[in-house]
Amino acid sequence: MHLVSIDIPTLALCRGLLLMLLSALLWFSMRYDRDVSGPGFWALGFALNGLAILTFLFDQPYLVPILNLTNHLATGLACCALLFGFWRFNLQPPQWGVLGVIAILPLIGLLISNDLGRNALLRVLFTASAQLVFYLALLQLLLKPFRAEIGQLFGWLRVLITLFLVFFAWQYGQIGARYLELQVDTPNVLYSGIFGIVSLMFTLTFAIACIALQLVRISAGFADSAMTDWLTGLLNRRGLSMLAEQDDARRHRDDSTSAVICFDIDHFKLVNDRFGHPAGDQVLKMLGSVIRSNIRGHDIAARQGGEEFSVVLVGGDESQAIQVAERIRQDFSTRSLSLGLALEEKLTVSAGVVQVVRDRTILQALDAADIALYAAKRAGRNRVVAASSLASASGR
The missing domain is CATH 3.30.70.270 (Reverse transcriptase/Diguanylate cyclase domain)
Known part of the structure; x- marks a missing residue:
């Protein structure tokens, strides 16, 4: 079967630039939000994730150690920032233990991998484990919206993340099989390309959902202001x-x-x-x-x-x-x-x-x-x- 060649660097460039643009859009929309703590961390998370992905564009051998450190640590910190932002947005106390696990797993992968080459599979699996913890923690958080107006968006996000985790498990299951030296029938470039396309679509949809959540909260805040006594903070x-x-x-x-x-x-x-x-x-x-x-x-x-x-x-x-x-x-x-x-x-x-x-x-x-x-x-x-x-x- 003939398969169209998928340009992985181009996908990485598109996804990285998209994340940076979405981060900037979130920063801009914060001008109209009275509570910027949650969206501010979302913007930081998207920017860090974009930085991590853009490291795939460089192939200079002397840059490989720095690029790997940047990629894996930025990925872990991006997950921490996004999850922390959701806790702040949803008026929930952060679970510091979960954030610690997400931050430390990529670091452990860097320390125990045999080399700093980009294809060190164990290091990739450790960072993927940090991402998995992030998605599972986020799914749990999305079960309890802090107000009714965001309940439907939280529900759509749960569906989106659950569907993405199917491709996520397939991608990193293939990498795990290669690490265990099991036979894998799917070409490496093919599944990386498919996962890159799915990730691009997921990133765009996820970011749009975050912006929509912020807009819903801004709208709800205006509605609250119309129903609130300016002096006492009670209802009018x-x-x-x-x-x-x-x-x-x-x-x-x-x-x-x-x-x-x-x-x-x-x-x-x-x-x-x-x-x-x-x-x-x-x-x-x-x-x-x-x-x-x-x-x-x-x-x-x-x-x-x-x-x-x-x-x-x-x-x-x-x-x-x-x-x-x-x-x-x-x-x-x-x-x-x-x-x-x-x-x-x-x-x-x-x-x-x-x-x-x-x-x-x-x-x-x-x-x-x-x-x-x-x-x-x-x-x-x-x-x-x-x-x-x-x-x-x-x-x-």
Whole structure:
């Protein structure tokens, strides 16, 4: 069978230059990303990988030792940078042991190989082992996207990497067979050329996926900004309405409960009048911080406007909401002393609590909690009132 000759150096040149260009594109797109840590390491990884591949273009014998060192060490470090970038992007702590294994395997291969010639098979297999560890660790990471918007892209990346690993195993299985001096029927140039083409396609697709992930995160960040209160970092009214609808759907689906708390800072107008709006902003930020530190990660917290705040305890009931509201009330009263405002009385907060009944929405429950809140104001402020207690009182 006649086979078209595959020019390996040309493939290496195309792949190396492509990696460098993709690295530059990632660096450029980072100008529009508020969190550049993940994509920054991706760009570094692609650049190192491109450098490693471009070493195949040189054949001068006196350069072979330097080229081999560059190729294998850059390949290992590129895998480390890419994997570390994915951990940072996905808000996961890096696994330093895995990174250490990936970095040290190419170095071991360089140290124990009999020569520094390019065809030292054992050295190639050690570096390939480092790449395999990288791909397996990345597959595990991609199982847990940090937000729903990137879940589909993570799924496509898992499929892409799994398919590539089939060719990866075939390529380095052939090299392993040659190292063990087993008979291999496939010509060396043929399988190297096929693997080079597959690697070129994989590299392009993988890099495009990385850029797409960055763009999705930038877009999600803009969406978050539209739903976030600029001063406290909590949700604004728009964000609260959106997540309230999601919780309504969850409660109907699971036949479960939620509870709502409304907060209002007592005599807040006096702070603005006596100390100015910057001092008032500090008070608002402090209450936002107190609320955030006293609720769970999946609960919903928002600043509805002015000095009014609200919390949705997802899956909670009235008794739990009363406990949380009391903690926030006491914590805010204590921590507000650190602001050093010369008020006759310390800053306090009032709260109204209600459990969301099955046939009501979160927004309807907020109205009921607001009524309980103003009952707390009328009762003397600096207290928590449950809507159920108002209903009981009106029924007597």
